[in-house]
Amino acid sequence: MYGTLYRRVLLPLFERGLKGRQTLRYWREAELSQWWDASRLREFQLQALRNLLRHAAETCPAHRERFTRAGVDAGSLHTLEDFQRWPLMTREIIREQRFELRSIAPFRLLTKGTGGSSGVPLQFDLDEASHERRIAMTHRGYGWAGGEPGTKQLYVWGSHVGQVPRWKQLKSSLHARFNRHTMISCFDFRPETMRGHLERWNRCRPEVVVAYTGPLYELARYVEQHRLEVFAPRSIIVGAEKLHDFQRETMQRVFGAPVFETYGSREFMLIGAECERHAGLHLSMENLLVEILDDQGQPVPAGQEGNVVITDLFNYGMPFIRYVNGDRAIAGFEMCPCGRGLPLLKQVVGRQLDVLETADGRKIPGEFFPHLLKEFPAIRRFQVVQRDPSLITLRLVTSEAFTDSDRAMLTAEVMQKTGTETEIVLDFVDDIPLTRAGKLKVVVRELPDDVPADVSATEAVEPGAEAGGRPEASPSETPILPG
Numbered sequence: 215m216y217g218t219l220y221r222r223v224l225l226p227l228f229e230r231g232l233k234g235r236q237t238l239r240y241w242r243e244a245e246l247s248q249w250w251d252a253s254r255l256r257e258f259q260l261q262a263l264r265n266l267l268r269h270a271a272e273t274c275p276a277h278r279e280r281f282t283r284a285g286v287d288a289g290s291l292h293t294l295e296d297f298q299r300w301p302l303m304t305r306e307i308i309r310e311q312r313f314e315l316r317s318i319a320p321f322r323l324l325t326k327g328t329g330g331s332s333g334v335p336l337q338f339d340l341d342e343a344s345h346e347r348r349i350a351m352t353h354r355g356y357g358w359a360g361g362e363p364g365t366k367q368l369y370v371w372g373s374h375v376g377q378v379p380r381w382k383q384l385k386s387s388l389h390a391r392f393n394r395h396t397m398i399s400c401f402d403f404r405p406e407t408m409r410g411h412l413e414r415w416n417r418c419r420p421e422v423v424v425a426y427t428g429p430l431y432e433l434a435r436y437v438e439q440h441r442l443e444v445f446a447p448r449s450i451i452v453g454a455e456k457l458h459d460f461q462r463e464t465m466q467r468v469f470g471a472p473v474f475e476t477y478g479s480r481e482f483m484l485i486g487a488e489c490e491r492h493a494g495l496h497l498s499m500e501n502l503l504v505e506i507l508d509d510q511g512q513p514v515p516a517g518q519e520g521n522v523v524i525t526d527l528f529n530y531g532m533p534f535i536r537y538v539n540g541d542r543a544i545a546g547f548e549m550c551p552c553g554r555g556l557p558l559l560k561q562v563v564g565r566q567l568d569v570l571e572t573a574d575g576r577k578i579p580g581e582f583f584p585h586l587l588k589e590f591p592a593i594r595r596f597q598v599v600q601r602d603p604s605l606i607t608l609r610l611v612t613s614e615a616f617t618d619s620d621r622a623m624l625t626a627e628v629m630q631k632t633g634t635e636t637e638i639v640l641d642f643v644d645d646i647p648l649t650r651a652g653k654l655k656v657v658v659r660e661l662p663d664d665v666p667a668d669v670s671a672t673e674a675v676e677p678g679a680e681a682g683g684r685p686e687a688s689p690s691e692t693p694i695l696p697g
């Protein structure tokens with residue numbers, strides 16, 4: 215079978231032989247450590263944290279200064295609770311001090327960007343080893359859902375935005391073949407393309423479907439409404455947005471497979487994933503230290519909602535230490551009946567991005583915009599507003615680096631998705647006000663005939679639910695793409 219051949223021979227040859235990576239070793243180790251008891255895992259975290267803080271103080275100028283100002287040093291970290299004295303990091307700090315936050319030690323860095331479901335685009339760096347550790351975490355987490363490398367996977371995901379050079383297209387398609395991945399672009403969901411997407415699904419006969427939550431739910435409803443035949447995969451892995459119970463039920467009914475929720479972001483890749491018990495999201499604990507804090511930076515009691523704060527224990531190239539990622543989650547890390555020592559994150563209450571509609575009937579998932587706008591570094595903040603199907607307004611806070619050609623390119627890219635019947639207006643503003651919760655609503659949809667119908671029909675969305683993981687994560691952020 216290709217799956218076994220892939221895991222035992224091809225993947226090791228590629229990863230270790232060709233690329234000199236340690237991904238598979240990290241993965242093997244993670245498969246063992248998930249069964250350690252919680253106290254051993256916490257001890258592992260404490261040790262890793264001490265090393266990270268020492269490294270940051272010694273080699274990252276901005277961290278050293280921040281630690282000194284807060285009067286903290288790694289030598290005084292005796293328990294994980296001591297860590298509460300360390301200062302928090304925001305997206306703004308990273309934007310302003312990206313280069314000073316990097317280590318001066320010679321790491322080979324990878325640069326990533328995120329459009330930010332919080333509406334603040336960001337560029338950041340990570341070192342190669344930490345990238346390999348993240349991929350290992352994703353292999354493990356997807357494996358809980360039967361989606362380990364080598365399985366035949368169909369992605370219902372955001373595709374490349376903008377002009378992709380031919381060599382890049384070719385490289386992607388070779389990678390996809392090698393990894394047995396097929397792709398359906400959820401940025402291309404229109405009445406006239408839906409059947410084509412389903413045909414692709416049925417031809418592919420995937421073992422596992424990996425999808426953005428919202429678009430897959432939309433596809434499920436389309437199948438149901440039109441009474442279409444659809445091939446049943448073994449399991450479905452969803453991410454990038456919060457998964458509501460009514461969505462899980464519909465997908466399971468229509469696609470005939472269990473749904474596994476994941477939570478991840480561009481900054482850290484897989485943060486948590488469900489195991490076969492579906493009791494919550496097991497944290498990628500060997501890699502990430504996750505805290506849920508109130509607005510004053512204090513831990514919130516179990517059962518209450520707070521801000522998600524994450525420390526990456528191994529990104530030595532550019533340490534993320536107590537980074538407030540903009541998501542909200544319910545506190546209280548319980549253990550899972552499956553016996554793994556990794557505690558569960560009960561629930562992510564993220565940001566749910568609305569779907570926009572165009573005059574010619576296309577539906578554009580809100581995720582499209584963070585995905586596109588991350589390609590424009592001069593955009594500091596954005597918000598997409600639709601109050602009428604014939605008009606979409608992009609409110610933008612830009613720096614002086616935003617050029618006329620940026621303007622033309624942005625309009626052209628949006629219109630390619632929306633068609634010519636919907637007008638696109640770029641509205642340059644000095645600021646975009648935050649919601650009362652201190653969040654930026656990235657997509658505002660207030661169409662005249664909007665009734666929250668299909669939500670209220672099944673169950674109420676939790677009050678204040680603004681969304682899940684990060685929408686702009688693309689398949690290249692998942693275990694897959696070598697290279």
Ligand SMILES: [Zn+2]
Nearest residue numbers: 489491550552
């Ligand atoms: Zn479990």
